[in-house]
Structures are given as C-alpha cells and as structure tokens.
Amino acid sequence: MTHIVSLRFASITLCLMSLVSIPGMAIAQARTAVSAPATSVERPSPIAESEEARAHAWGLDATEWSRYQQVMQGPLGIYSPNLDPLTALGIDARSDAERQHYAELQVRAEAQRVQKELIYQQAYDAAWKRLYPDLTPVRSLTSPSRGASLAHTERLAVFIKDDCPPCDARVRQMQASGAPFDIYMVGSRGDDTRIRAWAQRVGIDPVKVRARTITLNHDGGRWLMLGGQGALPAVLPGMGSP
Known part of the structure; x- marks a missing residue:
C-alpha cells in the first residue's frame, strides 16, 4: 500500500513538473523568435x-x-x-x-x-x-536670354568696370559703330542700380537695349573663369549674346 502511494506521488510530481516546464519552454521559444534576426530586404540607397x-x-x-x-x-x-x-x-x-x-x-x-x-x-x-x-532691362548670367546668341553669331562681348574711363570710351565707340555687343560689368555684385546708373552716364541707348542690340549684364565671375588677365576693357569675339 505504501509502495503504491509512493508511485502515485511520484507520478503527480512528474506531471506538475511537466506543467511548470511547458510555459518556460514557450517563453524561451518566444525569446528566441524575437532575438532571431529578421530577414532584411535590400533597398537601393537614396544616395545611389x-x-x-x-x-x-x-x-x-x-x-x-x-x-x-x-x-x-x-x-x-x-x-x-x-x-x-x-x-x-x-x-x-x-x-x-x-x-x-x-x-x-x-x-x-x-x-x-x-x-x-x-x-x-x-x-x-x-x-x-x-x-x-x-525701365531699361538688365540681364544677369542666370537670366534666360542666352538663346538670343543663335540669332547673333558675330556678337562681341566687352568686359568693363565702373570708374574706368577707357571702358567708357570703348563702349561709346562700339555703340557708335552700330554693331551688336554684350556688356559685362565686372565687380557689379549683382546690383542692377549700379549698372543702370553706369549705362545712363555713358550714354547707352535704351532703345538698343530693349532691342537687344546691346545687352547689360552682371559679370557674375565670368571674367575670372576666362582667366581674368589684362586690363579692362576687354573685348572678346564670338561669345554670343548671354
């Protein structure tokens, strides 16, 4: 009788141990599933x-x-x-x-x-x-007027600066010739008022500016890109309208 009770007690103990171990195994499996690295999907880099x-x-x-x-x-x-x-x-x-x-x-x-x-x-x-x-229009290097060069393939570009008597004289001479040309003011710093005041002082014809026979432009660093060597004024052939 005592032997039978012992066997039953052992069986109950084993069952209880099994019930306790099942949740533990489930938790361990859950942790393993969480910790396992997810399959990564390669995506193209935004930079690429x-x-x-x-x-x-x-x-x-x-x-x-x-x-x-x-x-x-x-x-x-x-x-x-x-x-x-x-x-x-x-x-x-x-x-x-x-x-x-x-x-x-x-x-x-x-x-x-x-x-x-x-x-x-x-x-x-x-x-x-x-x-x-x-108002006389002033064109910068970013203004959409470079297309005009297709119609004037023999235009001249003259680089000038303010407070430069030789520059003033050269521009007046070119205007008197009637040839189309483009004026680039070096050091204008994008100031439209400054280049307009210069044009008025030199005597640039507003009618020719409106007709694009003469254009007024900020240099915007182009003179440096071309080498920036020599005294101004500088007249360069074949550049076309800006």
Whole structure:
C-alpha cells in the first residue's frame, strides 16, 4: 500500500513538473523568435538613386559619372570647380572618339536648353514690358536670354568696370559703330542700380537695349573663369549674346 502511494506521488510530481516546464519552454521559444534576426530586404540607397538620376540627366551612365567625379577631384576641379560633367569629360577625354562623343552630347544638351530658354524669354520679355515699360532691362548670367546668341553669331562681348574711363570710351565707340555687343560689368555684385546708373552716364541707348542690340549684364565671375588677365576693357569675339 505504501509502495503504491509512493508511485502515485511520484507520478503527480512528474506531471506538475511537466506543467511548470511547458510555459518556460514557450517563453524561451518566444525569446528566441524575437532575438532571431529578421530577414532584411535590400533597398537601393537614396544616395545611389540620386547619383544615378544626376548621371541620367546629363546622358551619362554610372561609369562615366564616376569618372567625372574622379576628374573633378584632380587639377581640373581646382581650376574649374563648377565645371559641368560633359565639359569636364570632354576636356579630359582619353581619345578623339571619346572627345567627339562628349562634344555631341553637350551640343544636344545646349540645343534643348536654349529651346526652353527661348520659350521662357518670350514670357520674361512680356512680363518686363507689362510691369516696367519705362525701365531699361538688365540681364544677369542666370537670366534666360542666352538663346538670343543663335540669332547673333558675330556678337562681341566687352568686359568693363565702373570708374574706368577707357571702358567708357570703348563702349561709346562700339555703340557708335552700330554693331551688336554684350556688356559685362565686372565687380557689379549683382546690383542692377549700379549698372543702370553706369549705362545712363555713358550714354547707352535704351532703345538698343530693349532691342537687344546691346545687352547689360552682371559679370557674375565670368571674367575670372576666362582667366581674368589684362586690363579692362576687354573685348572678346564670338561669345554670343548671354
């Protein structure tokens, strides 16, 4: 009898131990499931997507864009830090065929840009005449008027500065000749009032400015990009209208 009771007690104990161990196992399994690393889904890096988009905008692939970045880390990037990809790759071309390839890409890009600028220029001119009919327009390097160069391929660009008697004399002479030309004021700091006051003092004909026979422009650093050497005025042929 005592033996039978002992066996029953042992069986009950084992059952209780089993009931206690089951929740513990469930908790351990749950912890294991939580701690197990989730399967990661690779997603394209936003930076990579941005670089790819920038390359595509210039008609370049990833390899060409990478080479452009390498080129700009060298001497060319120091001399011309804001050089566009097509110009940079064309200058640093490794063969005549490569140079021709980037030249054609740039011509196509320029043609598309000029077409858009010409359309916007019409809207710009109409807005200017409507808002400021008696005010002489001044164009900066960012204004949408470079498309006018297609119609005036033999224009001259004259770089001048304020308080420069030789500059004044040269501009008056050019205006008297009747030839179309573009004036770039070096050191104007984007001040329209300053360049307008200079134009009025020198005697620039507002009618010629409105007709774009003569344009008034802020240099915006272009003189430095061209080398910035020599005294002003400086007259450069073949630049076209800005």
